[in-house]
Amino acid sequence: MFPAAQPFGISCPTSIHFGTGRARDLPALVGQEATRILLVQGGSGLAAQPVLAALRGAGHDVSIISCPGEPDLDGVNAALSKMDGPTHVIACGGGAVLDMGKALAALGEHGVDLPEDFDRLPPLTARRTIRLIAVPTTAGTGAEVTANAVIDVPSKRAKISIRGPALVPDIAVVDPALAQSAPAAVTLASGLDAVTQVIESYTSSAATPFTSALCRPVIPLGLRALRCVTDAPDDAAWSDMCWTSLSSGIALANSGLGAAHGLASILGAQLGAAHGALCGRLLLPTLRTNRAHAVTGSEARTRIDHCISEIEAAFPSSPGAEPLSGFGTWMNGKGLPGLSALGLKGDRITELADLGRAASSSRKNAVDLPSTAYAKILQDAL
Ligand SMILES: [Fe+2]
CATH class of the missing domain: 3.40.50.1970 (Rossmann fold)
Structure with missing residues (x-):
């Protein structure tokens, strides 16, 4: 792959x-x-x-x-x-x-x-x-x-x-x-966009040795920096966050992204919601859904599991809780709205899932997902 x-x-x-x-x-x-x-x-x-x-x-x-x-x-x-x-x-x-x-x-x-x-x-x-x-x-x-x-x-x-x-x-x-002068909500949304971009570039079906080498060390760096710039910022964290953003831009220009960005592009236009907030809300359901559809032992599954383990290291879930829930809980604590609060109505999920699957970013998703999987991502992000 x-x-x-x-x-x-x-x-x-x-x-x-x-x-x-x-x-x-x-x-x-x-x-x-x-x-x-x-x-x-x-x-x-x-x-x-x-x-x-x-x-x-x-x-x-x-x-x-x-x-x-x-x-x-x-x-x-x-x-x-x-x-x-x-x-x-x-x-x-x-x-x-x-x-x-x-x-x-x-x-x-x-x-x-x-x-x-x-x-x-x-x-x-x-x-x-x-x-x-x-x-x-x-x-x-x-x-x-x-x-x-x-x-x-x-x-x-x-x-x-x-x-x-x-x-x-x-x-x-x-x-x-x-x-450093950006408002807290902008810092959060921007940082989530950067982290989502570097993860989707790493798991992209069009990843290359170049983008992989760029993204792999930046994933844990960006996750820690995101936490730091929103909780207790220092100069090193700001530098790491900007490096994550820059790296993600270089990577995505060479590898493409994935389903979270495909859906975010549709929802951004339809709901008028901020891109970074949408990406943050969509990242975890996309990772879970991609993992469920990736063949065990495949390169895609290995990369998805690697990203999940890095997220768990940066945002540990409570003992016995679902993997990735620690990151979700952290986002909630930062006031990141769910998709329903951003204007998504449940009766539009099927329509928007189809549009999201057809979006250009989705073509490079880690695995080829059916429309029902895009609908599940939206449902889980409500
Ligand atoms: Fe983005």
């Missing part, structure tokens, strides 16, 4: 600068050729403030576009109409802000607006003259190294990715200090 002896590629074209304080290097990284910088930031701009101050302090001309929520079709097109020939787009914020910046750089380079039907877009493959720099301020999505941007299309009640080489940032600056 896991093609260790099969040919594989490694894609990570982004130049990555990681470490506490690295955001201060941004003016030097963009250089003097950055004559017109467009900074894409979150609604309040607070998280991007150190970056903006560093750029302006170095004498750069910086205009700003705010992205208060997940980018939607009209918002992207409105921002494109305001773009004034930037030499550099710097996206500094959470995953939604990074996706907005990536979309603006790619579409701006190609000189096209977003159509209602993304199939009408030209291939976003141009070698950009607009330089694209991603500076995440949450430890979660890994979007600083991936080739897609998720756009909400309200008329279709769907969140649809645009993707292509033009969306891959040229530079990623991952500074754990920037993530």
Whole structure:
């Protein structure tokens, strides 16, 4: 199942600068050729403030576009109409802000607006003259190294990715200090997304020797860091959490994900719920269901069992309790809502399970699950 002896590629074209304080290097990284910088930031701009101050302090001309929520079709097109020939787009914020910046750089380079039907877009493959720099301020999505941007299309009640080489940032600056100001609920959801991504990449049916080597040590690291940044954060934990997020982005771009992300993509569009919270709620039922469907002794079963044992080590279940219940209890204690509280009605489970099974992320799930298994995952996550 896991093609260790099969040919594989490694894609990570982004130049990555990681470490506490690295955001201060941004003016030097963009250089003097950055004559017109467009900074894409979150609604309040607070998280991007150190970056903006560093750029302006170095004498750069910086205009700003705010992205208060997940980018939607009209918002992207409105921002494109305001773009004034930037030499550099710097996206500094959470995953939604990074996706907005990536979309603006790619579409701006190609000189096209977003159509209602993304199939009408030209291939976003141009070698950009607009330089694209991603500076995440949450430890979660890994979007600083991936080739897609998720756009909400309200008329279709769907969140649809645009993707292509033009969306891959040229530079990623991952500074754990920037993530420390995120609200607790954002830190929790982002961290659960990162942990889910690294686990789904490790168990993916398209895992490679490269993604396996990247993910295996990060799974326990990320689980411990998640606990620490939400309970008693310190600088080392923030650094580990950001490394988990970055690793998960590199891995998922090379291996794909699984059923938890397939379902989360559907539920995110249908319920409007936060991606990370959905991933956290779906992770444990997905692992249990995948384990039940994986052949004993198979590589998939071995990897799933490894992930479960790492979760048990980080979040021990009570003696005699069901495996993984310790992690679930911890999530509950952190106030993570169940799917019913996020808006899922029981009478929609069959419909959404079918959509989840058909989602692109689900194609790389550890095992090929029937729709009934996707329905069970949703039922167990209510
Ligand atoms: Fe994710």
